[in-house]
Amino acid sequence: MELPRGMKDFDPEELYQIEYVREKFLETAQIFGFSLMDPSPIESLSTLEAKSGPAIREEIYFFKDKGEREIALRFDFTVGLTRYVASQKSLKLPAKLGSFGGVWRYDEPQKGRYRFFHQWNIELFGKPSLESESEVIEFTSRLFEKLGLKNIVIEINHRKLVESFIRKIPQTKSSFVDDKILADSFRLIDKVAKKSRDELIKEYEESLGHQFTQKLLDFASIKGSPEEIEKKIDVSSIESWDYLKRLWNSLHNRGISNIRINFGIVRGLDYYSGTVFEVFDDSSDLGALAGGGRYDALTEAFGRNDIGATGVAGGVERIILTMKDQGIENKQNPPRVSVLYVNDEMLPHAMSLASKLRQAKVPTLVDLVGRQLKKQMDAASESMFSIIVAPTEFAEKKIVLRNMKDGKESKINLDELVSNPKSYLQL
Known part of the structure; x- marks a missing residue:
């Protein structure tokens, strides 16, 4: 008998490693004052579509139950936690919630990521503020410290900064930046870490124009400290640059120095509305170990215009692979x-x-x-x-x-x- 494609059994050693990450996550959550909950593993399909649109059907497990209702397995914790908070009219804010457990995605299986895998997740709901974002990023940095990982860098950016730059590029295919050009531009930037420059030019020069695509790729390659970036590009007229600098200063004030501004970080397309960030092992090409940002558009989609939200989620199996690559061994204690x-x-x-x-x-x-x-x-x-x-x-x-x-x-x-x-x- 074989398992369905993309599924796996977790043997005792693997489960022990998962529990080790969970233990460190719970310790960090307690230190930062996050309360743990477990949102339902099954949601109405319409709830998940509120986050990512109908196209999400291609990436998730969904089906009709015996009552002919369209339901789906959760693909992250953000939707369930946001749905829960939006429904709690008397919930005291700010609300700091976290989760740890399994999620399902109908992606192509890859190294460190099956179709069922484990995530840790925290969300901070309340009045939007720079310090809320700084809090979530500090939590992330401290958790990776607690896990003993080295060479960890947190790359930060701001969605409105990227949009502001896009709108200032002289147009060659259109007289102005419409929603399609903006969406294609974000898609291109989001693929910079996954595809070569030549591949992206070939893929997008027809819809965006060759010169426009080149400028986007040049922009997405800019990274470093605020001082280093200001030497590479004129940021004086780009929206949210000052905000990003203040976030940088806030994090340094908290003792977080493993950060880097990267204009190539945009974190998807659908609901992030401000600061975005991703976490990498700078010595590895495994990909992002965690990612998050501000997503006020999602709370609005659930009918709460009065609540902002910032969150982060990390892939547990990918983190365990990184720990193994770095020689961090957490062996089960032998029987006493x-x-x-x-x-x-x-x-x-x-x-x-x-x-x-x-x-x-x-x-x-x-x-x-x-x-x-x-x-x-x-x-x-x-x-x-x-x-x-x-x-x-x-x-x-x-x-x-x-x-x-x-x-x-x-x-x-x-x-x-x-x-x-x-x-x-x-x-």
């Missing part, structure tokens, strides 16, 4: 103790002891299939300690404690071990 028994007569006593140790919160394994002592010992080789329950010692209310690292053994009073395992098992 294995309880062994010499013969069948000692088996009930071994089971009883294992249960008592577990009640004392000691991770404990015990053989369940009646293997010989030697095979039990082999199976216990990865434990820190083995406790051998043997007739002679048990008659004296003692057990044999064996350190599996150095092989040293000692006889321990059974009752003392049970009543105070920390003193013997280095807990």
